[in-house]
Amino acid sequence: MRTKPPPEDVEAEEASFTPPLDVGRLGDLLGFHLRMAHVAIYRDFAETMEELRLTQKQLAVMELVAGNPGVSQIDLANTLGTDRATMMALVNRLAARDFIERRPSAADRRRQELHLTEAGRATLARARALIAMHEQRFIELFSPDEMDALLAALKRIYKGG
Template sequence: MARDAPPEVLTSRLGYLFKHAYLRLTEESARALAPYGIDGRELAVLAVLDAHAELSQLEAAGRLGVDRTTMVALVDTLEGKELVERRRSPQDRRKNIVRLTPSGRQRLHDAESARQEMERRFLAALSPSDATRLFAILQSLVTAPAPSERVPDAT
């Protein structure tokens, strides 16, 4: 479906551009991940769990930047799909350790390949060097302190 060109008055606004780029990206992501029966948030959980030998639900929630209730719902869903399993921590019986199942590890591998290909197609309008620069710029924006937290220069 062809999209109408946005009004020029909006295309000079950072918020508008970020929002609409994000909406397109999430649409493409949903389409790419649909064959694997997971969404982007679930893929992120699988990726974080795979990157760490042992994480509790709470630790995983912290890494993902989601609240405890959201994390429980995500793990419940992934457990229902047999992609993760919960186990009591041998060190602290109050903690649930969440691990990928073998099918979860395979699903992560397959879905990550689809995600990477989708991102490559999404960024195809950019030159490879511009795509690399965009990633670097976005990483800087995400990892830098919020403007309200920055100390003003004393000069």
């Protein structure tokens, strides 16, 4: 839910605006442009998810649990490229909000399976509607062919070829 700042805030912002810095050699670095694009998308995501108080990582965990009921924390950590301690903290936060529940595995007592709760499913449904709007703001910057090419290029980077 974006709102325009009050007029006095706009005036203060305009008065304090300085021209952007010359980025010099950074302008030729792929990593710099990926980082700047990430920051733009991250900020928009944070604004979009403000009402639900969900981070990108939390939403990713909820999506993976929704698509893979009974998944383990270790499998989530491996898929998202994070360590076990970080994943445990993420799952703990989602469980504290009653979005995810742990259940003992019938096949292996040492393993806990993760499932979305009713509240988790409802929150994920609302998050998906918000994410669709968030994604559309960026997708509409590209033609369908450009979007396909961009996604293919990004996948090439993180899949290593």
